Amino acid sequence: MGRGISRILILGGGLLGTSFALAVHRACPDAVIECVEQSPEHRAKLTQYAAIAQVYSDVTDVDSQFDLAVLAASPDVCISYLQSIARHASIVLDVCSVKRAICEAADDLCLRSQFVPSHPMAGKAIEGPSAADGELFRDRPWIFLEDWAPPATVLALIERIGARVTMIPSAEAHDGMVACVSHGIHVTSLAAMLTSEEKRRQTFPSLVEVSGPAFWDITRLASSPAAFWADTLLQNRENVIPYLQTLREQIANFEEAMRNQDRDCLVDLLNKSKIARETWESSRP
Template sequence: MNNQFRRVLVIGAGLIGTSMALALRRASGNILIDAVEGQDGYRREAQRVGVFDSVWPDITAVQQDYELAVLAIPARAACSLADSVSEVAEWTMDVCSIKRPIVEVFSRIAAKGRRCVPTHPMAGKAKGGPGAAEADLFRGRPWLFLETHPAPLQLEQMVAELGAVPTYVHSADDHDRNLAYLSHGIHLTSLSAMQAATGVEIDVAARIAGPAFWDITRLAASPSGFWIDTLLDNRDFVLEYLGGLQVEIQRFVRALQAADEELLRDLLDQARGSREGVEGARARHKAATETSD
């Protein structure tokens, strides 16, 4: 491990924070990694995982300075703790899925001469908690940075050593709108599909449902706590996505109501073409990344 961070404090020993610690530990055993975890159950579970040198109940219990502090908690909690956390670390980064409120807080902290970097790894699971953590969680996944708030080279190197792909988007606004369309709105689509499927008896669904059902409803198993704040804080862009989703669903409704075979075929072909376009772009991006490596 070549990065310069040898003393790391993780705020939040949940899925992302503990996975990050596992990946850091695998990359270099010669590193101090402490955690702050306020939930008793998570704290005990994180201690059983054994990846942290110490797990403190709150930031006031921290007893030393760190080279890097990682805010691996929901955005509202991260905003509340960012100032005090930045006092015990040379660099502070977040891994929250929404960036506008984080950037606002980080800008105020930066005015005090402290160094903060907004980031977001595009990785996760339906199940949370330190017991679900894994060192490979970030492997091959984009780790987003903002062009408006560039990261130091050693932080980009650390992210790459975790197996992730450092990827820049322009600004917090761009990030949050993109995530509304590619994650937050998709999450609500998954939940809506699950609720609409309750028209079928549970036992029947369990016996006969195919991969399409299980794939599209997978996100419905996610804990609600994280999502409430995320969806409300990004509600303008999420509502924009949901409006577009309603338009697309209504196009299918009209085609079926009219028994319009041609319109239905056009809609299906359009969707397939859009998917193929995204898949092609992803393949080209992956090839370009592998070539540059």
């Protein structure tokens, strides 16, 4: 593994934390990985993984030192445990999908030389260690911040588990970008689910029987854990709200074209969307 990293402590034995443990164990079988997880159900599952040497119920139970600690819980939980976890590790890496608040907390705690903010663009709409996958990060972007320069040992480890190191300028840039490609998309998925559910209840009781791939694809994220996403969306609300405002404007454009039976306008909107998608596809790494 990355030189100097042989002992790892993970705070949070959910999907991301457990997947990281499995990915590191696959790539670096000699690594010692321990985990802190409050949920008894999750702890029971974690003990079944050979990748995890020990599972604690609370940070106060930890009495060892580690080369790396990984914060893999909701943003608020990670911030609340940042100082206590930092006492047990040379480097503290977080995987939260909102960066500004935790970077500010690390600055306030004078942890800039120790803390490494990051965000793997990977996940599932299922929570918990049972959904963990050691291949979850393969070929996925793992974001780091240029103004919080990550140590070479951390970058080497992330590359070794198969992720693509991706640098962006700052926490502010990160939070604005993920509002567009993750958080706003999440709300869009949930809104589509609630709209279809309302139509099912009011008008079409058997709607689920005729639902095809488009419905299931766009509503997949509705299965995500509510408490986790509530915390995430509230922390990044300053960026998500403008995205949703722009989304409403785009939906209104389609609505107006159909209301006015303006086929030319509708075709124009559809073609612009198609071209945009093709541009994004051609730019994918």
